[in-house]
Amino acid sequence: MPRYQVNSAASQGLWTCHGCGLLCRVGKTQADRASCCPRCGAGLHRRKPHSLQYAWAFLLAAIVCYIPANLMPIMLTEMLSGTQRDTIMSGVAYLWRNGSWPLALVVFIASVLVPLLKILSMLLLLLTVHWRSRWAPRQRTRLYRLLEVVGPWSMLDIYVVGLLVALVQLQSLATIKAGPGAVAFGAVVVLTMLSAMHFDPRLIWDVFEDDDERQASAAND
Amino acid sequence: MSDKPLPQTTDEHDSATGADDPRSPDGVPLAVARPARPGRWSPSLVWLIPLVAALIGGYLAVQAILARGPTITITFRSGEGLEAGKTRIKYKDVDIGEVTAVRISPDSKNIEATAQLSKEAERFLARDSRFWIVRPRIAGGSVSGLGTLLSGAYVGMDAGKSSEMSQHFTGLDVPPIITGDLPGRQFVLKASELGSLDIGAPVYFRRVPVGQVVAYQLDRNGRNVDITVFVNAPYDRFVTADSRFWHASGIDLSVSANGLKVNTQSLSAIMLGGVAFETPVAPDEGKQAGAGATFTLSNTREQAMQSPDHEVVPLQLKFQQSVRGLAVGAPVDFRGIVIGEVTAIGMEYDAPRKDFNMLVTIRIFPSRLISMSSNLDETRLHQLKLDKMVEHGMRAQLRSGSLLTGQLFVALDFFRDAKPARLGRSQGMDVLPTIPGDLEELQGVLQRIARKLDKVPFDSIGQELDATIKELHATLGTVQQLGNSLDGKVVPQTLQTLQQLQQTLDNANQALQSNSPLQQDVRKAAQEVSETARSFRALSDYLDRHPEALIRGKQESKP
Numbered sequence: 001m002p003r004y005q006v007n008s009a010a011s012q013g014l015w016t017c018h019g020c021g022l023l024c025r026v027g028k029t030q031a032d033r034a035s036c037c038p039r040c041g042a043g044l045h046r047r048k049p050h051s052l053q054y055a056w057a058f059l060l061a062a063i064v065c066y067i068p069a070n071l072m073p074i075m076l077t078e079m080l081s082g083t084q085r086d087t088i089m090s091g092v093a094y095l096w097r098n099g100s101w102p103l104a105l106v107v108f109i110a111s112v113l114v115p116l117l118k119i120l121s122m123l124l125l126l127l128t129v130h131w132r133s134r135w136a137p138r139q140r141t142r143l144y145r146l147l148e149v150v151g152p153w154s155m156l157d158i159y160v161v162g163l164l165v166a167l168v169q170l171q172s173l174a175t176i177k178a179g180p181g182a183v184a185f186g187a188v189v190v191l192t193m194l195s196a197m198h199f200d201p202r203l204i205w206d207v208f209e210d211d212d213e214r215q216a217s218a219a220n221d
Numbered sequence: 222m223s224d225k226p227l228p229q230t231t232d233e234h235d236s237a238t239g240a241d242d243p244r245s246p247d248g249v250p251l252a253v254a255r256p257a258r259p260g261r262w263s264p265s266l267v268w269l270i271p272l273v274a275a276l277i278g279g280y281l282a283v284q285a286i287l288a289r290g291p292t293i294t295i296t297f298r299s300g301e302g303l304e305a306g307k308t309r310i311k312y313k314d315v316d317i318g319e320v321t322a323v324r325i326s327p328d329s330k331n332i333e334a335t336a337q338l339s340k341e342a343e344r345f346l347a348r349d350s351r352f353w354i355v356r357p358r359i360a361g362g363s364v365s366g367l368g369t370l371l372s373g374a375y376v377g378m379d380a381g382k383s384s385e386m387s388q389h390f391t392g393l394d395v396p397p398i399i400t401g402d403l404p405g406r407q408f409v410l411k412a413s414e415l416g417s418l419d420i421g422a423p424v425y426f427r428r429v430p431v432g433q434v435v436a437y438q439l440d441r442n443g444r445n446v447d448i449t450v451f452v453n454a455p456y457d458r459f460v461t462a463d464s465r466f467w468h469a470s471g472i473d474l475s476v477s478a479n480g481l482k483v484n485t486q487s488l489s490a491i492m493l494g495g496v497a498f499e500t501p502v503a504p505d506e507g508k509q510a511g512a513g514a515t516f517t518l519s520n521t522r523e524q525a526m527q528s529p530d531h532e533v534v535p536l537q538l539k540f541q542q543s544v545r546g547l548a549v550g551a552p553v554d555f556r557g558i559v560i561g562e563v564t565a566i567g568m569e570y571d572a573p574r575k576d577f578n579m580l581v582t583i584r585i586f587p588s589r590l591i592s593m594s595s596n597l598d599e600t601r602l603h604q605l606k607l608d609k610m611v612e613h614g615m616r617a618q619l620r621s622g623s624l625l626t627g628q629l630f631v632a633l634d635f636f637r638d639a640k641p642a643r644l645g646r647s648q649g650m651d652v653l654p655t656i657p658g659d660l661e662e663l664q665g666v667l668q669r670i671a672r673k674l675d676k677v678p679f680d681s682i683g684q685e686l687d688a689t690i691k692e693l694h695a696t697l698g699t700v701q702q703l704g705n706s707l708d709g710k711v712v713p714q715t716l717q718t719l720q721q722l723q724q725t726l727d728n729a730n731q732a733l734q735s736n737s738p739l740q741q742d743v744r745k746a747a748q749e750v751s752e753t754a755r756s757f758r759a760l761s762d763y764l765d766r767h768p769e770a771l772i773r774g775k776q777e778s779k780p
Contacts, residue, residue: 035252
């Protein structure tokens with residue numbers, strides 16, 4: 001197992017304020033108690049408060065929403081020929097069948113694969129933190145960064161549907177409406193973003209800090 | 222990692238904000254302790270989000286499962302216009318499902334369409350529910366399904382009435398004209414031919430379209446066409462057991478003393494055919510006909526309005542003469558009233574006579590006799606036994622309907638002086654005795670005359686005539702000679718005589734004139750005569766008084 005330098009501020013009893021970024025010293029005895037920033041008065045926490053709980057909650061909500069997002073139509077096209085309900089996968093299948101497979105691939109990746117991978121990645125991060133895994137912490141932090149970067153971009157579908165809904169309103173001839181799937185899909189994107197936002201990547205490293213402390217105490221003994 | 226830079230930066234911050242902050246030994250500001258809020262158990266709130274999501278998701282899932290209707294398969298002959306995932310199933314134009322798969326049936330003869338129906342469609346799936354593909358159609362004078370030109374075909378549905386449910390259906394080839402819930406009644410019309418009728422052809426009542434032809438089929442033995450018509454609800458009460466139906470398809474053109482008369486139902490009926498019906502008895506009086514009642518479809522209104530011929534008596538006639546001009550369908554007539562028709566014409570070998578009989582089968586409708594003689598009710602008609610009638614001279618006769626066309630018809634009548642005959646029986650039919658027709662009799666008479674004429678010795682007559690004529694000719698010559706001599710001798714003498722006669726007459730005339738001397742002489746003579754007579758009278762008077770004067774002579778009168 002690689003040895004990481006974990007001489008962190010937290011281990012020195014130094015916390016940063018979430019509000020103004022002031023580094024504060026929190027006494028060892030005060031560690032369990034609530035304290036606030038001497039400059040802006042915001043509450044001080046060693047790590048993001050309830051990080052795992054929030055991340056889990058949002059992630060679970062996202063997982064729940066992922067099912068209707070893929071099963072329910074995201075776009076209702078009402079034409080003279082009747083109403084057509086398109087789910088994401090039916091759109092992908094349509095594009096694939098009609099030969100525009102690059103576009104099908106783009107839609108598939110952006111709308112199905114990326115949200116799924118986001119959910120899976122979050123699951124991985126949360127589970128590893130829970131299990132205090134020491135496995136590949138650097139890669140996991142990189143994954144987390146990627147998650148944060150990619151997050152807003154998977155709203156592509158919603159963006160397209162929104163544009164179409166705004167543009168194609170010919171009333172009697174053709175109307176496009178956003179289906180219930182679009183809401184679910186938007187919820188998935190937002191919830192995964194929230195989940196990622198609440199996740200504190202420092203938790204990945206805390207396990208190594210504990211190791212250090214244990215080693216230090218062992219050395220002291 | 223070094224701690225050194227940190228105190229410096231915090232120093233600057235602290236000096237800017239306030240100096241009374243407690244500071245840690247290394248210059249880092251100390252956090253301000255604050256009392257922990259008791260009982261603050263925040264985690265519960267955030268879990269509401271997945272809970273709500275799960276609830277909504279669960280609700281949607283439950284709803285989807287609950288709303289999931291039955292899946293049915295429909296077998297169509299052709300899959301034209303069917304598209305999986307696109308073709309809708311509509312009941313009264315309301316979407317109730319969608320075709321989810323279209324495939325060829327295992328026997329590769331038909332198309333099997335699998336359809337997912339909505340929940341509320343479940344109760345429509347009776348065994349006799351009907352499905353058909355709605356496409357643009359032009360039929361029965363109307364265009365239907367135009368909407369499908371743009372939207373594509375859809376599957377129409379008509380809910381059945383059966384209590385038995387089913388999941389497998391056979392699609393119709395053509396949309397049904399009448400949907401199951403349309404109020405009205407169906408009737409069956411028996412026709413000898415379909416004519417120009419088609420499904421969707423209108424049914425008229427007093428030229429108001431009140432229904433449609435919904436189906437037709439040949440009956441089992443192929444003798445009739447069974448035409449099913451549907452009469453819409455408020456009008457079906459006009460169909461009574463007494464109603465008459467007829468083909469309203471054609472143009473009825475008649476020439477009468479009033480001029481040319483064209484009688485039609487409507488233009489569309491001419492183009493597409495149609496059926497009209499009428500009820501001779503007021504509809505309120507007659508008993509309404511039940512659904513599915515059977516009627517006879519006549520060809521014309523006249524035919525239809527004749528009394529219905531419930532009773533049909535087939536008869537056989539044997540003619541020994543030619544039946545040329547007699548056609549199947551020719552009328553059988555009783556003193557000018559059509560009481561039947563010819564149904565078949567054949568012939569049979571009559572062994573004893575060593576000749577052929579022309580076998581004519583007719584059928585007569587005795588009820589027509591009843592309807593036309595109103596005081597004769599049906600029971601009495603039965604007393605009019607055919608054999609009795611034959612005893613009284615009832616015979617069949619072929620008569621010429623028209624000398625121009627040579628059409629024949631069969632006439633029944635009483636011939637008192639006919640040879641006595643009896644009603645025969647052959648092949649289960651009564652055989653009515655026949656007598657030769659008028660024309661036939663005339664023919665016989667003419668033949669006899671011709672035969673007699675044939676016997677006249679025209680040759681010798683001719684020769685004699687010739688000799689006579691020659692003699693006559695000679696006589697005429699003599700006569701001419703005589704004439705000529707008369708001309709030469711007699712005529713001048715005659716003329717002379719005449720002239721002398723004229724003279725004589727002139728003289729006579731002169732003599733007879735009043736102022737002629739002869740006349741005066743005559744007058745004078747006459748006066749003399751009368752005077753003489755007077756003196757004679759005086760003499761006779763005197764003698765009467767004095768007869769002695771004859772002896773003594775006239776005495777002197779004494780004063």
